[in-house]
Amino acid sequence: MLFHVRMDVNLPASMPEAEAAALKATEKAQSQALQASGQWRHLWRIAGQYSNISLFDVSSIDELHQLLSQLPLFPYMKIQVIPLCRHPSSIREDDR
Numbered sequence: 001m002l003f004h005v006r007m008d009v010n011l012p013a014s015m016p017e018a019e020a021a022a023l024k025a026t027e028k029a030q031s032q033a034l035q036a037s038g039q040w041r042h043l044w045r046i047a048g049q050y051s052n053i054s055l056f057d058v059s060s061i062d063e064l065h066q067l068l069s070q071l072p073l074f075p076y077m078k079i080q081v082i083p084l085c086r087h088p089s090s091i092r093e094d095d096r
């Protein structure tokens with residue numbers, strides 16, 4: 001199942017820089033492991049914003065929730081999820 005996910009990150013201004021840097025480093029490692037596994041298929045920065053657009057390929061909405069809620073930045077993100085299904089005119093075999 002494919003899901004389009006938008007994540008808007010909002011770290012509190014009061015968070016010490018070292019704590020923020022550690023959270024970002026752990027988030028990066030976790031996201032790269034999920035990208036390598038194929039569950040996090042694409043990751044793009046939204047230009048000019050501390051936000052990303054991602055494409056997840058998971059077997060259920062529960063798996064997606066589990067995965068997103070375990071991200072280190074989860075407590076500091078607003079997350080929007082759009083479920084995707086195959087478009088009948090798509091020529092891409094992996095669009096499902």
Ligand SMILES: O=C(O)CC1=CCC(=O)O1
Binds near residue numbers: 052
């Ligand atoms: O920087 C972001 O958009 C949040 C994030 C998701 C994966 C990652 O490494 O950072």
